[in-house]
Amino acid sequence: MMAAPPPIDHDDPTAFLHMPVGKNGSGAARYAAAMQCYNNGLICAEMLEIYRRCSKFDLEDPIDLARYEEITVPAVCLPNQQEPTS
Amino acid sequence: MDIKTRDVSIPADWDRRGLPGWCYHSDALLDLEKEELFKTHWQIACHVSDLPNAGSFVSFDLCEERALVLRDASGELRAFHNICRHRGSRLVTKESGTCPNALICPFHGWVYNLDGSLRGPARPESFPSLDKDVFGLRPVEMEVWNGFIFLRFRPGPQPSVAEMLAPFEAEATAYRMASHVPTDGIWTEETPVNWKSVRDVDNEGYHVAMAHPALQDLYGSSYQDEPYVDGVSRTVGQFSPSKGRRWAVRNYKKLSRPQEHLPEDLHQKWLYFGIFPNSVIAMTPETVLFYQEFPVTVGRSTIRSATYRNRDEDRQQRAARYLTARIDRETVDEDIQLTIWSNESMASKSFEGFYLSDLEYGVRTHHNHLRKVLPVYTLEDAPEQADLAALNASMQRT
Numbered sequence: 001m002m003a004a005p006p007p008i009d010h011d012d013p014t015a016f017l018h019m020p021v022g023k024n025g026s027g028a029a030r031y032a033a034a035m036q037c038y039n040n041g042l043i044c045a046e047m048l049e050i051y052r053r054c055s056k057f058d059l060e061d062p063i064d065l066a067r068y069e070e071i072t073v074p075a076v077c078l079p080n081q082q083e084p085t086s
Numbered sequence: 087m088d089i090k091t092r093d094v095s096i097p098a099d100w101d102r103r104g105l106p107g108w109c110y111h112s113d114a115l116l117d118l119e120k121e122e123l124f125k126t127h128w129q130i131a132c133h134v135s136d137l138p139n140a141g142s143f144v145s146f147d148l149c150e151e152r153a154l155v156l157r158d159a160s161g162e163l164r165a166f167h168n169i170c171r172h173r174g175s176r177l178v179t180k181e182s183g184t185c186p187n188a189l190i191c192p193f194h195g196w197v198y199n200l201d202g203s204l205r206g207p208a209r210p211e212s213f214p215s216l217d218k219d220v221f222g223l224r225p226v227e228m229e230v231w232n233g234f235i236f237l238r239f240r241p242g243p244q245p246s247v248a249e250m251l252a253p254f255e256a257e258a259t260a261y262r263m264a265s266h267v268p269t270d271g272i273w274t275e276e277t278p279v280n281w282k283s284v285r286d287v288d289n290e291g292y293h294v295a296m297a298h299p300a301l302q303d304l305y306g307s308s309y310q311d312e313p314y315v316d317g318v319s320r321t322v323g324q325f326s327p328s329k330g331r332r333w334a335v336r337n338y339k340k341l342s343r344p345q346e347h348l349p350e351d352l353h354q355k356w357l358y359f360g361i362f363p364n365s366v367i368a369m370t371p372e373t374v375l376f377y378q379e380f381p382v383t384v385g386r387s388t389i390r391s392a393t394y395r396n397r398d399e400d401r402q403q404r405a406a407r408y409l410t411a412r413i414d415r416e417t418v419d420e421d422i423q424l425t426i427w428s429n430e431s432m433a434s435k436s437f438e439g440f441y442l443s444d445l446e447y448g449v450r451t452h453h454n455h456l457r458k459v460l461p462v463y464t465l466e467d468a469p470e471q472a473d474l475a476a477l478n479a480s481m482q483r484t
Contacts, residue, residue, distance in 0.1 A: 029186045033187060036205060045211045056192070
């Protein structure tokens with residue numbers, strides 16, 4: 001039996017930022033979280049726009065799109081806080 | 087005032103006429119009804135159990151207005167106009183669903199927190215700094231009564247829902263309807279009649295013996311209508327002692343059993359509270375439900391309804407609830423036909439209007455409530471449509 005996923009912390013925007021690609025409603029949830037990260041100075045407007053473009057498509061990975069468009073992906077966007085990539 | 091002190095007596099010599107026929111096919115009157123009845127009177131949007139989690143929402147459209155009710159991150163219920171502050175798009179486009187952490191406008195992508203404040207506009211660098219509250223969603227007045235969520239788009243003449251329904255508070259609370267849970271969602275159907283024809287049929291039980299064999303079999307002999315008093319009517323059907331001749335009724339009577347939480351006098355009753363102008367909350371031992379009708383055009387209406395059940399339900403109760411729904415569905419279909427026949431008569435130059443029985447006094451009191459809000463209903467002949475609003479306004483002043 002699979003373990004139940006941990007409950008989402010509504011006060012932590014990154015919890016929604018890392019919602020798995022493909023999960024129902026995840027595109028919108030990631031974009032909403034990205035807006036919070038933008039407000040907190042954690043991501044730039046360019047990266048926020050990537051999340052906006054992916055917001056209606058739960059299967060679209062914003063990290064993949066950012067890399068395709070050669071936008072530096074901020075650390076906060078990466079699972080487990082990896083080093084920024086481009 | 088409590089349930090015992092409401093004056094529900096029928097006067098000895100009452101005016102048995104209904105509304106004039108023109109009231110059922112006047113576009114100018116419908117415009118007034120939308121503005122001064124529907125938008126200014128309490129409407130049932132849903133039940134608290136329709137919003138189980140943070141981000142759960144229900145949308146509610148009424149007479150060119152649109153609202154959304156949601157549960158925010160702290161569990162609080164909130165109601166907003168379903169209108170983005172940027173260009174006015176709908177924020178939620180489905181009848182119900184979940185938006186886990188925010189509301190996002192599907193047009194340009196403005197993002198709102200679940201408390202309605204603006205999280206941020208799309209392409210924020212293209213705007214000056216926006217105040218999150220000034221650009222937040224506009225709230226809609228909301229009240230929760232025994233689990234039902236009522237909305238009102240504009241202030242109006244009614245008191246709070248709790249005050250209006252105070253005479254029935256003890257009776258309603260006994261059903262523990264606030265802890266009920268959804269059954270099969272919110273149901274809507276469009277019907278080709280003026281909304282008042284739906285209400286006229288629903289506001290009297292005189293037709294039950296003739297038109298609703300299942301209801302007659304269930305409780306017809308005991309059916310009692312109390313008229314609208316201060317915006318609320320009450321109807322009671324006590325199960326008749328017979329076993330029931332019809333399959334659904336016979337088995338319902340066999341399976342329905344006293345609910346432990348209900349006082350004995352409610353063990354075998356179906357009970358209805360009519361809430362002016364267009365809503366009903368109905369209670370059976372197994373379920374509570376609401377239904378209502380809204381105008382779409384002068385000759386089309388939307389009927390909207392949802393049923394909720396006791397949280398803990400065993401197989402027998404479930405079967406009884408199924409039979410309740412079956413009896414109810416049969417009754418609704420029969421009523422829809424009656425509303426069509428009644429409505430079409432209103433366009434006939436040969437029909438001289440209602441002549442009501444004492445058993446239809448509820449229709450008259452509903453019409454009296456309408457006349458109080460819009461005195462133009464008292465005119466026997468249709469006024470010039472272009473003058474109707476101004477005429478009504480002048481009648482309100484006198």
